[in-house]
Amino acid sequence: SQQGEEDPQALSIQEGENATMNCSYKTSINNLQWYRQNSGRGLVHLILIRSNEREKHSGRLRVTLDTSKKSSSLLITASRAADTASYFCATDRETSGSRLTFGEGTQLTVNP
Amino acid sequence: DAGVIQSPRHEVTEMGQEVTLRCKPISGHNSLFWYRQTMMRGLELLIYFNNNVPIDDSGMPEDRFSAKMPNASFSTLKIQPSEPRDSAVYFCASSYGQGEAFFGQGTRLTVV
Numbered sequence A: 001s002q003q004g005e006e007d008p009q010a011l012s013i014q015e016g017e018n019a020t021m022n023c024s025y026k027t028s029i030n031n032l033q034w035y036r037q038n039s040g041r042g043l044v045h046l047i048l049i050r051s052n053e054r055e056k057h058s059g060r061l062r063v064t065l066d067t068s069k070k071s072s073s074l075l076i077t078a079s080r081a082a083d084t085a086s087y088f089c090a091t092d093r094e095t096s097g098s099r100l101t102f103g104e105g106t107q108l109t110v111n112p
Numbered sequence B: 001d002a003g004v005i006q007s008p009r010h011e012v013t014e015m016g017q018e019v020t021l022r023c024k025p026i027s028g029h030n031s032l033f034w035y036r037q038t039m040m041r042g043l044e045l046l047i048y049f050n051n052n053v054p055i056d057d058s059g060m061p062e063d064r065f066s067a068k069m070p071n072a073s074f075s076t077l078k079i080q081p082s083e084p085r086d087s088a089v090y091f092c093a094s095s096y097g098q099g100e101a102f103f104g105q106g107t108r109l110t111v112v
Helices: none
Strands: A005-007 A010-014 A019-024 A031-037 A043-050 A055-058 A061-066 A071-076 A085-092 A100-102 A106-111 B005-007 B010-013 B019-024 B031-038 B042-050 B053-056 B065-071 B074-079 B088-095 B107-111
Touching: A005 A085, A010 A019, A019 A106, A031 A061, A031 A071, A043 A055, A043 A061, A043 A071, A071 A085, A100 B042, B005 B088, B010 B019, B019 B088, B019 B107, B031 B074, B042 B065, B042 B074, B053 B065, B074 B088
Parallel strands: A010 A106, B010 B107
Antiparallel strands: A005 A019, A019 A071, A031 A043, A031 A085, A055 A061, A061 A071, A085 A100, A085 A106, B005 B019, B019 B074, B031 B042, B031 B088, B042 B053, B065 B074, B088 B107
């Protein structure tokens, strides 16, 4: 079963707007990661946030983590048409090694 | 490094045939994952290895699926016999510790 669940399932916005995607999970985690997937391609890592962190930035990306609510959000500011892709959150809850479990993903469409 | 390399990129086979998917992880990574992605079920973790040892294969659909990692630089996922419902994109990914996972480009399998 999928550990993470993203919402919304699909999001359509205009270029320049901000896009916010949310992820909820069920069990305790070591870290939470966000990935992007362009159609027909493999997933590409965007950002990792550890369980003891609350917020992290990377360029136009901002990720928050609320472990009390078991949720995370990914904000993309000043979106571009090239940001059109599916975005997935993945949780890692192993104490040794790594076992990444992905959610269903959010399909983001940025209209020019 | 060339990244995670998967082969073949596309595979079309007849029902009942054996299919072998191959993966070369990034050198130095100690975790390797096999995922299957379909429209209906999303991205499913099939099995993951840590230091060449299978840690969790609970995601493997049934006995027709098997995976091996004979050394740190090579892994295979075998389906025997294949069935039409196995049609999907199969991704291999590798990581070091609990860091980001790097994905291959995937193998698109079609079983007719």
